[in-house]
Amino acid sequence: MAPFFGRDIISLRDMTVDDLWKIVETAGRVKKGDYGNFLESKSFATLFFEPSTRTRLSFESSILQKGGRVFGFANPKGSSQSKGETFADTVRTVEGYCNVLIIRHPVEGAARLASKVVSIPVVNAGDGANQHPTQTFLDLFTMHEQMERLEGLSIGMMGDLKYGRTVHSLAHAMAMFRGRMTFISPPSLQMPEEIKKELLTAGIEFSEVSEPEQAAGDELDVLYVTRIQRERFGDPQEYEVVAHSYRVIPETVGMLGGQVRIMHPLPRVDEIDERVDGMENAIYFQQAHNAIPTRQALLGLVTGALE
Ligand code: CP
Numbered sequence: 001m002a003p004f005f006g007r008d009i010i011s012l013r014d015m016t017v018d019d020l021w022k023i024v025e026t027a028g029r030v031k032k033g034d035y036g037n038f039l040e041s042k043s044f045a046t047l048f049f050e051p052s053t054r055t056r057l058s059f060e061s062s063i064l065q066k067g068g069r070v071f072g073f074a075n076p077k078g079s080s081q082s083k084g085e086t087f088a089d090t091v092r093t094v095e096g097y098c099n100v101l102i103i104r105h106p107v108e109g110a111a112r113l114a115s116k117v118v119s120i121p122v123v124n125a126g127d128g129a130n131q132h133p134t135q136t137f138l139d140l141f142t143m144h145e146q147m148e149r150l151e152g153l154s155i156g157m158m159g160d161l162k163y164g165r166t167v168h169s170l171a172h173a174m175a176m177f178r179g180r181m182t183f184i185s186p187p188s189l190q191m192p193e194e195i196k197k198e199l200l201t202a203g204i205e206f207s208e209v210s211e212p213e214q215a216a217g218d219e220l221d222v223l224y225v226t227r228i229q230r231e232r233f234g235d236p237q238e239y240e241v242v243a244h245s246y247r248v249i250p251e252t253v254g255m256l257g258g259q260v261r262i263m264h265p266l267p268r269v270d271e272i273d274e275r276v277d278g279m280e281n282a283i284y285f286q287q288a289h290n291a292i293p294t295r296q297a298l299l300g301l302v303t304g305a306l307e
Helices: 017-032 054-065 087-097 110-117 133-147 165-176 193-201 212-218 236-242 250-255 284-289 291-303
Strands: 043-048 069-073 100-105 122-127 154-158 180-184 206-209 222-225 261-263
Touching: 017 133, 017 165, 017 291, 043 054, 043 087, 054 069, 054 100, 054 122, 054 291, 087 100, 087 110, 100 110, 100 291, 110 122, 122 133, 122 291, 133 165, 133 261, 133 284, 133 291, 154 165, 154 212, 165 180, 165 193, 180 212, 206 212, 212 250, 261 284, 284 291
Parallel strands: 043 069, 043 100, 100 122, 154 180, 154 222, 180 206, 222 261
Antiparallel strands: none
């Protein structure tokens, strides 16, 4: 049985290193053009209860480019949730209209809940501050494309490590590849204790610092920058205390050894100076574009169109 066929994609905690390699290798073949319209005859629903540019549009573009059909909503105000319908009733209804549900929701655990009430595959496109697995798949694909390896990379994760779901998923993945991690954040936005405990239990080394200068000796392969997640702060004043904490400038790249790749899941606010965009080190737009082969590969595997 193909390991992905019919499977829910909810959290990196559910995945193995073989699963991650399968996605990266399949995405590589898809990017080379090895397959045709493999999503023909498949229908997908994108239910986005929270804003998105990259995730929703790259899923939709991925599906259309491979001959599939896609429908959904980008704003729950246009759905019957605004009339009081429960999330569970919404997903149980839409289950009857498609082969796969792709869900983004502000509540942690929403995608897992959906997977319990429907029998078709559910793909988590980001649930609150918890997980964003498909972002991690394209992050890994991009790192592999750039460095031709995933094992033992040295990665600095900088910014909002408390609320940033992309770095939560990425930390789990880097642990599977025995990476070295440096967490760079204000003290109030450190990586959650639960994740740090999981890393320690797995025997994974990490360090925590508050300034990128403190990572200068770590020979980072990647500096993975994240936005401070304004929408997750209950108190706007708390956000203002940490907003604009970091700004990557061309000198930051030099200070980190000159070879470091700068990645960012995007959107950015002001944490990477636009002068960095033209540097060879800046790979965040390539990273965003790699969403297409990576998400095509994943959907092909989950629907059984690819093995
Ligand atoms: N990286 C990412 O999730 O971006 P969007 O919020 O625009 O989908």
